[in-house]
Amino acid sequence: MHDRDVARRLGELLQSEGLEHEQVEPGRFVVVLPGRAKLRTTVSLAVGREALTVNAFVCRRPDENAEAVYHWLLQQNVRLFGVAFALDRLGDIYLVGRIPVSGLREADLDRLLGSVLHAADHSFNTLLRLGFGTAIRRERAWREARGESLAHLAEFDDLQP
Secondary structure, three states, X not given: OOHHHHHHHHHHHHHHOOOEEEEEEOOEEEEEEEOOOOOEEEXXXXXXXXXXXXXXXXXXXXXXXXXXXXXXHHHHHOOOOOOEEEEOOOOOEEEEEEXXXXXXXXXXXXXXXXXXXXXXXXXXXXXXXXHOHHHHHHHHHHHHHOOOOOHHHHHHHHHOO
């Protein structure tokens, strides 16, 4: 499949799936995938001559336990399709990938986006628990002191002191 054909098919797939997206330039899309734990995952898709590149922000660099977080991410990489966890120069966490455009089918694009969504969404609370436990405990204490809802922190009840 030619890169223009891939870009056209990608645009059609995003439209048919009802995904929030924008074509920021020819062959380059920004897509928002809705999740449960991570409510929104923003994905950049760029169609090149030989490959479709994927880049999705997952989480900023951990406040604590960075080694444990990065170790956990490396273990997760063996389970992923088309993408892998990576770090930028600041230590922020991304999903990145490159898949060949030759022979790329709509089903492959759908599977790739599914892989990004699954990896980002299913890893998010673990990343928060491992790398931001102190911040979560502070947030809980702040909300309790003001009588605010703790509903969105229920997933982290095990982090209470």
